[in-house]
């Protein structure tokens with residue numbers, strides 16, 4: 001085997017492993033490999049493809065994030081993407097069923113319906129030619145959509161190459177249709193980050209998804225994890241299916257993500273029961289849904305029923321009652337967040353929205369209020385979408401009472417009275433006082449939470465008392481608390497006081513990632529905190545890092561780097577960290593075994609070339625590193641040892657010229673043994 005064919009074989013293996021892992025994770029929801037293993041495979045694949053650019057193929061998992069596009073091209077399709085007729089209650093659903101049965105006459109006897117969730121996302125058509133993803137387009141007006149292939153390739157779990165089912169070839173052409181979504185959880189997190197950074201939040205997950213799909217640079221899309229559920233067909237050549245059930249089964253065989261909750265029914269009563277059941281589950285689902293779609297299962301019957309101009313007669317969107325309501329604004333309050341951002345909140349006359357009593361709605365920021373012109377006393381239209389807290393959508397101006405005034409953001413922080421500040425390029429207004437009790441309160445709440453230092457027994461009521469009584473003015477104060485301090489608090493017996501202090505003591509050692517998350521630095525959510533901890537390994541290293549150092553790390557963008565660097569550069573923050581340290585606070589990273597200082601690899605530089613047979617190159621490199629060695633990427637006079645696998649090429653020649661020690665795989669294994677002996 002030549003070095004190239006060895007690399008090709010390894011590349012194929014890695015791609016398969018990564019694709020499989022993605023499929024199990026995103027489509028089957030049954031992860032089988034760790035993130036670390038996945039990262040290792042991906043890095044090895046990237047390295048091999050960099051060494052052998054001629055082996056890069058469009059379906060390689062490394063190709064999910066391509067180059068930015070200049071503009072979105074139009075796509076004109078042959079089979080229009082239709083819309084659905086809506087039904088808003090059970091009577092309308094029944095009426096639709098009866099109409100259908102009448103229309104079909106005798107043929108209605110074997111009628112089977114299928115039901116799927118109605119996903120509240122953005123519809124997309126993805127084209128596969130001979131199994132390869134070649135194009136993806138938005139619906140647009142149904143006929144003409146926009147080419148968003150570059151972003152669609154970043155959709156988690158959507159295969160770049162279809163799986164090949166046993167004994168069958170891929171359809172020559174397959175236009176798959178479905179809905180693209182971003183989970184509620186990610187939506188909330190992203191919006192919080194936008195708000196923290198003083199940017200405009202998105203109104204709901206659908207808007208976020210739509211905006212993401214239309215970005216020109218796929219790097220943006222990669223950061224906002226989109227998913228897709230495939231439920232329909234455009235054109236297809238070489239796919240013989242006769243029912244919706246068969247279609248979804250074929251999709252599954254081809255490795256496409258399909259709706260989890262698909263069911264079939266013979267009668268409308270069972271269907272209505274399913275509709276009620278899905279409605280009851282709505283708030284607990286990870287994705288936004290706004291109803292249930294009923295479809296005639298058999299394609300032959302669909303043909304008979306045909307379509308109207310914009311929607312098929314064979315399907316119906318059974319919408320859930322709107323998550324919207326009208327109510328009155330009793331007051332406009334200001335909340336101060338942990339980064340000092342002032343968020344206006346409408347205090348509402350309590351009202352039922354989608355089964356939940358709502359008495360508050362966020363107004364986001366001053367721009368939003370000005371745009372809507374919300375005033376105290378107004379009747380407003382509110383909506384719950386993706387978020388736990390609803391938002392004000394519009395004002396019913398006709399109902400505005402006399403004598404109201406436009407709302408103005410306060411010039412002083414309502415909590416501490418400090419004059420507020422507004423950065424030029426931001427909409428957010430902030431209280432600049434790091435000691436502002438509201439800021440401290442939110443900051444402490446975050447720091448002691450499960451994602452942070454995870455201090456037992458530290459509930460919101462306790463935090464409030466500690467801050468109100470001035471016992472905790474910043475995070476360092478938490479670690480100064482004594483049993484005497486806390487026994488004075490309401491509902492705090494000796495026993496619980498001792499327990500609390502013990503909890504604080506135990507939390508003097510905090511994993512670095514959670515400590516970082518708990519600091520509440522703008523843009524540092526749990527994922528970024530983990531990445532930072534993994535790359536920098538100590539608080540000291542992070543304190544010393546410049547914005548450029550931070551940006552040099554994979555997965556850390558400019559905005560994050562700037563935010564982190566400026567947080568650590570701020571003297572008040574440095575002083576806070578010093579005080580925490582003085583109170584015995586220590587951060588830990590997952591213990592790495594100390595580097596070995598003896599043995600054949602200690603302090604030696606090693607390079608691998610050619611194809612190893614007993615292990616992957618990555619594994620071999622790990623073993624060397626574990627034994628105190630360093631891996632080089634090229635032959636130079638600094639190299640101590642070259643390990644050659646099969647079909648080694650120019651590196652071997654160069655090493656021999658330089659007189660560097662060369663060993664084969666067998667000898668390398670001997671050395672490993674010796675080093676462990």
Ligand code: IVH
Pocket residue numbers: 081082083084116117118119120121122123178179231232259293312315317
């Ligand atoms: S079938 C010709 N199934 O709802 C019928 N649509 O309001 C095509 N949608 O444009 C649609 N979940 O974007 C179908 N399980 C589902 C759906 C679904 C969401 C969307 C789709 C469609 C819109 C119509």
